């Protein structure tokens with residue numbers, strides 16, 4: 001299969017490094033597997049024979065690869081002309097327009113190209129449209145990395161909880177806010193100081209509202225609700241309160257009573273993101289920039305998975321989605 005990667009930033013580059021590391025495994029599933037293209041905001045790098053992933057994995061910019069990089073080249077054209085079988089979307093998240101990922105995913109699915117996305121914007125806005133488009137065109141649409149990054153939430157649900165009725169999902173879905181709250185919990189620092197340190201370490205953006213006002217976590221609640229609980233959720237349906245008002249005194253008081261204050265996303269009849277008291281012994285009570293997702297179901301009762309919700313580890317989810325598609329597509 002021929003893979004096209006859209007986005008060669010943090011995730012895109014680490015994805016290519018992982019492909020390079022795991023090329024023997026990928027080729028053992030599909031001996032014709034190759035990366036034929038990489039797109040950035042500047043243009044598209046393309047070779048129908050397949051790019052040298054070892055060389056690519058050592059580059060900072062796709063344009064440094066050589067003359068195969070076409071400034072101004074368009075991903076849409078490649079998808080429409082049948083130059084790719086699968087696209088990995090690692091473009092910046094935009095939850096207002098979904099772009100550029102939304103157009104890439106729509107174009108791919110309309111042209112019979114399978115999709116693996118780490119960009120959650122398109123799913124937050126148009127989950128059902130894209131799911132139906134994939135079904136109608138016989139394509140796979142996979143998005144494990146969009147919620148809690150490296151945690152295999154959707155595959156756990158798909159493969160292991162098919163017979164269960166999911167009653168509720170709750171999760172620590174944003175690493176930045178968890179880092180800030182953990183610092184307040186363990187070091188007794190104020191919200192402002194903890195946020196400042198998170199920004200200095202590169203965990204929080206200069207404008208941190210996307211994380212600390214619960215916007216990012218609410219996006220993940222929307223995807224979980226739609227993909228796992230069959231809801232028809234939109235971003236505006238999620239009641240949302242962030243962590244700006246959580247004081248050091250409240251964290252200390254909670255701690256003395258055996259609780260930690262955590263920003264929890266809940267998917268049930270009243271989807272919500274808000275700071276909640278989590279008992280210190282509860283499996284959701286993870287610290288630092290870890291994420292955790294807790295399923296309540298009729299048969300299994302309770303299952304929690306914990307792991308890295310951002311960072312290089314995210315490529316595990318992306319690459320496993322790609323491998324799952326290869327295994328289903330390749331007839332040996």
Ligand SMILES: NC(=O)c1ccc[n+]([C@@H]2O[C@H](COP(=O)([O-])OP(=O)(O)OC[C@H]3O[C@@H](n4cnc5c(N)ncnc54)[C@H](OP(=O)(O)O)[C@@H]3O)[C@@H](O)[C@H]2O)c1
Pocket residue numbers: 006007008009010011012039040041042075089090091092093100118119120121145146149309310311312314
């Ligand atoms: N970072 C994480 O830990 C993490 C975890 C889970 C999910 N994600 C999601 O993964 C996606 C990528 O994240 P990232 O951290 O890799 O972002 P990033 O470092 O900002 O990289 C984004 C890449 O997308 C490219 N791009 C921008 N506009 C484009 C366009 N129109 N067509 C093609 N490429 C375009 C950029 O090109 P230029 O290089 O030319 O600017 C850049 O290479 C985001 O949606 C993010 O939410 C990230």
